[in-house]
Amino acid sequence: xxxxxxxxxxxxxxxxxxxxxxxxxxxxxxxxxxxxxxxxxxxxxxxxxxxxxxxxxxxxxxxxxxxxxxxxxxxxxxxxxxxxxxxxxxxxxxxxxxxxxxxxxxxxxxxxxxxxxxxxxxxxxxxxxxxxxxxxxxxxxxxxxxxxxxxxxxxxxxxxxxxxxxxxxxxxxxxxxxxxxxxxxxxxxxxxxxxxxxxxxxxxxxxxxxxxxxxxxxxxxxxxxxxxxxxxxxxxxxxxxxxxxxxxxxxxxxxxxxxxxxxxxxxxxxxxxxxxxxxxxxxxxxxxxxxxxxxxxxxxxxxxxxxxxxxxxxxxxxxxxxxxxxxxxxxxxxxxxxxxxxxxxxxxxxxxxxxxxxxxxxxxxxxxxxxxxx
Numbered sequence: 013x014x015x016x017x018x019x020x021x022x023x024x025x026x027x028x029x030x031x032x033x034x035x036x037x038x039x040x041x042x043x044x045x046x047x048x049x050x051x052x053x054x055x056x057x058x059x060x061x062x063x064x065x066x067x068x069x070x071x072x073x074x075x076x077x078x079x080x081x082x083x084x085x086x087x088x089x090x091x092x093x094x095x096x097x098x099x100x101x102x103x104x105x106x107x108x109x110x111x112x113x114x115x116x117x118x119x120x121x122x123x124x125x126x127x128x129x130x131x132x133x134x135x136x137x138x139x140x141x142x143x144x145x146x147x148x149x150x151x152x153x154x155x156x157x158x159x160x161x162x163x164x165x166x167x168x169x170x171x172x173x174x175x176x177x178x179x180x181x182x183x184x185x186x187x188x189x190x191x192x193x194x195x196x197x198x199x200x201x202x203x204x205x206x207x208x209x210x211x212x213x214x215x216x217x218x219x220x221x222x223x224x225x226x227x228x229x230x231x232x233x234x235x236x237x238x239x240x241x242x243x244x245x246x247x248x249x250x251x252x253x254x255x256x257x258x259x260x261x262x263x264x265x266x267x268x269x270x271x272x273x274x275x276x277x278x279x280x281x282x283x284x285x286x287x288x289x290x291x292x293x294x295x296x297x298x299x300x301x302x303x304x305x306x307x308x309x310x311x312x313x314x315x316x317x318x319x320x321x322x323x324x325x326x327x328x329x330x331x332x333x334x335x336x337x338x339x340x341x342x343x344x345x346x347x348x349x350x351x352x353x354x355x356x357x358x359x360x361x362x363x364x365x366x367x368x369x370x371x372x373x374x375x376x377x378x379x380x381x382x383x384x385x386x
Contacts, residue, residue, distance in 0.1 A: 024135030063091035113146030143316035148300035170287030230310035339369035
C-alpha cells in the first residue's frame with residue numbers, strides 16, 4: 013500500500029519543474045544583471061539567524077511571521093528568514109561597517125513565512141532586491157526606483173507601473189499642520205488605509221479627508237495633494253515626488269496614493285509599489301528607511317527595494333523557449349561534443365543502444381563532428 017503522505021508537500025510549498033525552473037533561473041539572472049550593472053555587489057546571508065537579530069534590526073519586521081526553533085548548540089532561539097532586508101542591514105553595520113558610503117548591496121534567494129499573505133497561498137517565495145545604504149535623499153530614491161523598473165522590464169514584465177506613497181504622512185501632518193492627540197494617530201492611519209471618509213471623521217481626522225482623493229494618475233494626484241493647505245508641511249515631499257517621477261522619463265506609468273501604508277511598516281518619508289500588466293498583485297515594494305543601531309542611536313539611512321517575481325515567472329513560464337538538445341550516439345566523437353558544449357550546445361549522451369534522439373527530447377543528432385536536425 014502506497015503512503016500518500018510521503019509524496020505531499022506542506023501547504024504553501026511547491027516544486028519547480030523543468031520549464032518553470034528554467035524561467036525562474038532566467039528571470040532571477042535578468043533581475044540581478046541589472047542591479048550588478050548599476051554597481052550593486054551581491055551578498056549571501058544565511059537562511060537562519062538568531063531570532064533577536066532578525067527581529068530587532070528593522071522596525072516593523074514581525075518575528076511571529078518567522079519559523080522559529082531552539083538551536084541545540086547555543087540553546088538560543090533561531091529564526092528562518094522571512095525577509096532579506098534586516099540581514100542586509102546587519103551585514104552593512106557589522107562586517108561592512110567600515111566600507112565607504114553610500115554602500116550598494118544586492119541579494120537574491122528564498123524567504124519563508126508561517127502564514128501566506130492574502131489570496132496568495134505561497135509561504136515560500138523568491139525575493140530579489142537592492143539596498144543603497146547611507147543615503148535616503150531624492151537622488152537615492154530616484155536611482156532605486158529607476159533600477160527596480162529597469163530590472164522588471166529586463167526580466168520580461170510589460171506595462172510596469174509605480175505607485176508612490178508617503179509612509180510618514182500622518183506623523184508629519186499631526187505634528188503641526190493637522191494636529192492629532194497621540195491616541196488618535198493610529199486610528200487616523202487605519203481609516204486612511206481603509207479609505208473610509210466617515211470613519212476618518214469619527215476618528216477626529218476631518219482635516220485628513222482630502223487625502224483620500226489625492227490618488228490616481230501622478231500628475232493629477234500630485235496637484236490635488238499640493239492643493240491641500242498644510243502650511244508647507246508637505247512642500248519638500250511634494251517637490252521630491254515630482255523630481256523622482258520626472259527622472260523616470262516615462263519608463264513606467266506613475267500613480268500616487270499618499271496615504272497607503274500596507275507593506276510599508278518600516279519605511280520613512282518615501283515608499284513605492286511596483287505592478288505590471290497581467291500580474292495579479294504587486295511585484296515589489298521599496299522606499300527609504302533607517303537601519304536600527306546606527307550612529308548616535310539614530311539608525312543609518314538607507315533606500316532600497318524588494319522584488320517578489322514568482323507571479324511574473326508564472327505569467328511568462330509558458331513562453332519559455334525550448335532549448336536545442338544535441339543527441340550523442342554511442343561511440344560519438346567526444347572532442348567534437350566538448351567543442352560544441354563550449355559554444356553553448358546542450359548535449360544528451362546515449363547510455364544504451366535503445367536510446368534515441370526522439371525518446372530523449374533532442375532536437376539534433378551529432379553526425380561525426382556536425383549537429384544535424386533530428
